[in-house]
Amino acid sequence: MKVWNFETIDAADPVDDTGLLEVEPMNELHVGRNVSLSFMSKVHDCGQPIWFAQDNNGAIWKLDLTFSNMTRDPECLYTFHSGRIEAMSVSPVTYLMATTALDRSVRIYDFISNSQLSEIKFKQGGTALMWAPRVVNPKGGLIAVGFEDGVVRIIEVYDPKGLPVLAGQKNTENAKINLKHVFKPHATAVTALAYERNGDVLATGSKDKTVFFFAVEDEYRPIGFICVPGPVHALQWSPPSHVKSMLLILCENGFALQVPAPLPEEQDTVSTYQIKNLPMQYFHFYSVKSRIKVKNSSVEEFHKEKAKLEWIKQQQEIGKEVEEVEPEEEPEEEPLPPLYIPEEPSPILCGFYSAPGKFWLSLRGLEKEKAAEDIEDPNAYNIEEVKQKKEYERIMKEAEEKKTKKREQLIALRHEFLFLLQKNQELPKHMQLHREVPLVFIKVIYF
Incomplete structure (x- = not known):
């Protein structure tokens, strides 16, 4: 922050023909490292000029610009993600919540006291996040995070006194974040993470159309990967009530796959990690919009004809003679443009298992609508x-x-x-x- 004397600038007179004049600022304040201020608002606090400043990196600063012996240091009042939150997960044992975003940060919040407890930053933006279940970490301190460069990091939230289980405990203020494991299973952004119900396998999905499996041990040993027909949107393991452990893979292009959990001892990883003998079930969803429209049109015509025949019958029953009038030929209309039937339906939003062998899916709308054609030719007809x-x-x-x-x-x-x-x-x-x-x-x- 730099403060200038307006009268000095207003009365400035260049000494040569260049029209340039160098003016030194009255005062200068260094707010902090990696701070990018974009807006300031002046308020009066106890008669002193105080400024609130907005940081593009997701923070609000309180600045004292009195520049005296009593001047207070810049105070960061609040910190936030500087963009939309890409992923969020809640601790299975306590009232903590973890979030990540493309601003390259992972943040831990206490949603009882509505405060941020800790933050850790990396060199890439976060795209997926999952708090490890109790079966993986009974203390509830492990979080798996996927990043936009295909890297997966396992971080630990810990406290020397232990994470709190009940609301009202204040030792969460000392929660720390430690990086435990890091590996790169994918070439592009990680979009989904899922721990198997027994906690033995971690599955990671990516936009590179692959799903990678890891044995959840001390070092997260790779089991192998499979190729899928589209960018992975979500992963969901079958619940403990199901006899067999199955993974539901949802792709952005309308594909849904079901695969069993691979066994580490059955995989040969000498030359490649690709798993080629894992049985898969494919489900692909196509648009039925045209069929629905034709069916509705036929049903409407049927009901019209039925209502007409019933009216004629009623008139004849009361003794009125009704002559059936031949329908007039309707003027030929211009043919309607052909229905736009997309090759792929709307993206799958989410899915989950219900009964064994059955699952539910949610898609965004019936299908994508064709975008209107733009007029690009400047000489086009009016x-x-x-x-x-x-x-x-x-x-x-x-x-x-x-x-x-x-x-x-x-x-x-x-x-x-x-x-x-x-x-x-x-x-x-x-x-x-x-x-x-x-x-x-x-x-x-x-x-």
Whole structure:
């Protein structure tokens, strides 16, 4: 922060023809490292000029710009993620919550006291996060975090006195974050993390269309990976009530897969980590919008016809004669544009297992709608020109239809004339008509 004397700047007079004048600031305040201020607002606190400043990195600062012996140091009042929260998870044993975002931070909150307890920053933005269940860590202090460069980090939230279980305990103010494991299973952003129900396997999904499995041990030993038909959106293991441990894989392009948990001892990882013998069940969802519209149209016509017949029957029962009127021919309308049927339905938002062998899915809407075509040609016709062009095309089409009809009539007359000539030749000579008959020339005018 720099403070300038406005009168000095207003009365400044350049000493040469360059029009430039160097002015030193009255005071300067260093707020902090990695601070990017974008807005300030002045308030009066106990008669002293105090400023609130907004930090682009997700913080609000309280600044004292009196520049005296009693000047207070910059105080960071609140810190937040500087963008949208990409992932969030709640501790299985206490009232703590973890979040991550593309601002490269992982933050721990106490949602009882509504305060942030700790924060750790990395060199990449966070894209996925899951608090490890009790079966993995009974103390509830492990968090798996996925990042936009394909890296997965296992971090530990701990306190020398132990994490609190009941509300009201204040030792969470000393919660610390420690990096325990780091590995890179994917080439692009990690989008999903899921611990198997027994805590033996960790599955990670990514936009690179792969799912990687790790044996949850002291070092998170890699088991192998499988390729899936689309970018992974979510992962969900079957609950303990199911007999077999299955992983539900949801892809962004409408694919849903189901695979069993791979056994580490059955995988050969000498030459590659790719698992090729893991049985998979594929489910792909297609659009049914056109079928629904056709069905609804047919049902509507059926009900109209049924209502008409019932009305005629009622009129006849009361002694009125009702003549069935032939439906008038409706003017031919311009054909509607063909229905847009996308190759892929809407993305799958979430899914979960219900009964054994069954799962529920949620999709965003029926399907994606086709975007309107933009007008990019600066010489494109305006509305009136389009109207006149269509009218000209209609007139030309009618004229062409008349010409085609006349041609067909002439062809028919020519065939009939040739047929008569042939019949005339087949007659005896004394009965044949001679061609010395005066010819009549017919002038055909094409419209």
